[in-house]
Amino acid sequence: MIKLTEVTKDYSRRGRALDGVSLHVRKGEFVFLTGHSGSGKSTTLRLIHMADRPTSGEVRVCGFSSELTSDREIWKLRRKVGCVFQDFRLLPGRTARENVEFALEVTGSSRTEILPRANRLLAQVGLSAKGGAFVEELSGGEQQRVAIARALVNDPPVLLADEPTGNLDERASRGILELFRELNASGMAILMATHDLEMIRAYPKIRTLELSEGRLVFDSAAAPAPAGRSGG
Amino acid sequence: MHAMREAMAAVRRAPLLTALSAAMVALALYVVGLFAVVTFNLHEALSRVEERVQVVAYMRDDARDAEIDLAREDLMEMEEVESIHHVSKDEALRVAREDLPEFEDLFAAMEVNPLPASLEIGLAPGFRTPDVTARIADRLSIYPFIEDVRYGEEWVDRLHLLQRIGALATTILGGAFAVVAALIIGTAIRIAIFARREEIHVMRLVGATNGFIRRPFLLEGALTGLMGGILASVLVFVSHALVSRAVFRLDWIPWEWVLLGIASGAFFGVLASAFAVRRYLREV
Structure with a gap:
């Protein structure tokens, strides 16, 4: 590997x-x-x-x-290879879901599958309820979970x-x-x-x-x- | 499709930054535009003066129509010659009386017309130069019925010099302005892209292709350049109209130039984006 x-x-x-x-x-x-x-x-x-x-x-x-x-x-x-970092590297000014959606979009997911997949990934990292929150509003642990969800977009x-x-x-x-x-x-x-x-x-x-x-x-x-x- | 959406989203997310870059592009192109207006008008003015370059051959009073016609046919065959106007003695006198009304008494008292008939030879565009006028003058003085040839040697020389200085100044200054404008556009776009380097890093990290990452930025660069170009055109037009109304009349530059200016704004926008993005594509 x-x-x-x-x-x-x-x-x-x-x-x-x-x-x-x-x-x-x-x-x-x-x-x-x-x-x-x-x-x-x-x-x-x-x-x-x-x-x-x-x-x-x-x-x-x-x-x-x-x-x-x-x-x-x-x-x-x-x-x-998914990557996560100490400083999360999320895009500011966007919600948790938008950060995941962005990664899905730029790796070529179709429009119709982006939203359900983003929701599924957020659920996988235990952030179902926080998808609509801006990253600045999330705790460090939550931000890292968003970053992990983002790292998982390509499975x-x-x-x-x-x-x-x-x-x-x-x-x-x-x-x-x-x-x-x-x-x-x-x-x-x-x-x-x-x-x-x-x-x-x-x-x-x-x-x-x-x-x-x-x-x-x-x-x-x-x-x-x-x-x-x-x-x- | 994604590129278009992202480019528009970028404008929406940071309208101030986009407006600022477009304004910088506009300002840079505005200076170039003003220069174009000045250059175009100078060139037009010089062309109008140039149209008046002619060689005048004064004829002896005993010149016969047949020899004059022969000479005219001869001259018309030269590609340098555009027109030949035969000014008779009577016409010369009439023009003189019109031009010099203060000598009316003198003209009225004259019993014979002292003014010679003449041939006014207009030159074709591209041949209104000191060399050609001198050559035509030499050629004319060969005819026996021609008494004297004048062509304003000094001012033809001076006009020619002025035109050459104008062309040189246009090339050097215009080139310098264009380079400065390109650099400013490049800087404006780089600032806009610097603000979004995080996005580029994230895209690289999650495995977006370089082409995919680049496209929205190129499009954004084109849009910024386009907006700047259009804004600059409006500013130049307004400035031109104001000067025309308040100071002196100015011709408006050809619309092809305006389109070229806007297109070059877009082109430099794309080019600057490509350079700026390339840098960030290498980082992660």
Whole structure:
């Protein structure tokens, strides 16, 4: 589903962000990607949805290779990979429903199916009652749910989440995580970057990858026990 | 269809921004339009003066009609010559009396007409230049019945110089104005698109094709340019009418120029949008 092979990413200003990272996320898997800020979590996610290209190595996602996929074809990949972010990235001045409808419209849904599908997606993230509310009127947790509904418009097999609970209180964070677990249970692979160790400890069954200074330093699927980990 | 809807929705959602960009486009094109009016009128004025460029050949009193007719036929065959007007001695005197009424007493007292008959040779458009007038004058002086040839050498030279300066100034200034207008249109559109970069990012993120993302912006750019162009035309027309009424009469520029101006507004709008969107398409 997602496979990074010896991926290195250099930025002209910041220098090396990733250094020879190889990892593999299988179909339907739920994985936490953790590490201090600046450890390369966001870079990894950007490489996976091809907002950036690796300096060397290869990223393969849902059959798309970073070496073969042109900028013109990225839209095809994006329809297989949903993305949510810490800052939600919703369109201000529009309602929750309009934000979802916008995504449906620009990915080519027909006029007649847009409204029922938007309502169904909002129901799926538990926001049936708030569809008509402007995003500014919603709480952080609700805004993130709208963003998740939007990420689901193409029914993607993979969901990337970059610190989705970073701006949320504990209760809202738990709600988002439960939503992710439901989506995961229906077969969606989820790669969630987070530096919230409390949350990671609360879900010990979820596979955890840890990055440090651009290197993959821990994989709970490979390690016998999480005891030897350097916490943060 | 989606492009049209989105473009209209953008105008609806941010009417002030759209109006502001259109106003900037209008202002830029307004300056170009004023320049066009001035240029057009200068050119027209010079053409009117140019039409009066002619070579006058004064004939001896003993010139015979047969030789004059022969010379006329000869001259009419030249492509540079547009018309030949034969002014008889009597006509010359009549014109002189009309032009110089203060010498009426003198004219009345004259027993013989001292004025010579002449041939006034009008030149075809494109040949009213110092070279051609000199050449025609030389050619005329060969005929034995021609006594003297005049063609206002000095002012033909000066007119020609003026025309060349005019053409050069039009090219340089007009080009500069057009470039400035294009830059202003580009900036106006970029500001409008900058305000909507979030939408572009979201569209990229959820997998809209580049063409799909671009289309409403191109359309919006075209609409902004079109509105600006129309507004500029109205402003130029009003300015022209005011000057015509209050100061001096000005000719209105050909309507093809107006259409060209509006079309170039739309064209630059589309071009500027394409450039601006391309930048944001690369970001996510």
